Amino acid sequence: MSTLNAMRRVKLTNLAHTAKRLGIEIENLAQIICINLDCSLHRPEDLQIDIVDNQFDELKSKWAELISATAEIKRLEDELR
Numbered sequence: 001m002s003t004l005n006a007m008r009r010v011k012l013t014n015l016a017h018t019a020k021r022l023g024i025e026i027e028n029l030a031q032i033i034c035i036n037l038d039c040s041l042h043r044p045e046d047l048q049i050d051i052v053d054n055q056f057d058e059l060k061s062k063w064a065e066l067i068s069a070t071a072e073i074k075r076l077e078d079e080l081r
Contacts, residue, residue, distance in 0.1 A: 005080060008076050008079060008080055009080065011076060012076045012077065015073050016073060018065075018069050019066060019069045019070055019073065022062050022065055023066060025062050026059060026062050026063060030059065032055060033056060036048060036051065036052045037052060
């Protein structure tokens with residue numbers, strides 16, 4: 001059982017790093033989207049909605065990955081108790 005627990009800990013560490021990376025990427029994307037949609041910086045007709053739409057799709061994808069990673073982290077933490 002100790003080998004399995006060691007493997008779980010390694011996977012938990014990797015997932016924790018992945019979750020942290022995704023959190024940073026999500027925060028950065030959210031800031032970029034906010035800047036791109038700021039009408040005090042751009043006139044409404046100059047907003048690049050197609051680019052923002054792609055950025056938002058990427059944000060949703062990373063968010064789904066983060067939710068999956070955090071669920072797996074919780075499961076592994078419960079198994080290691």
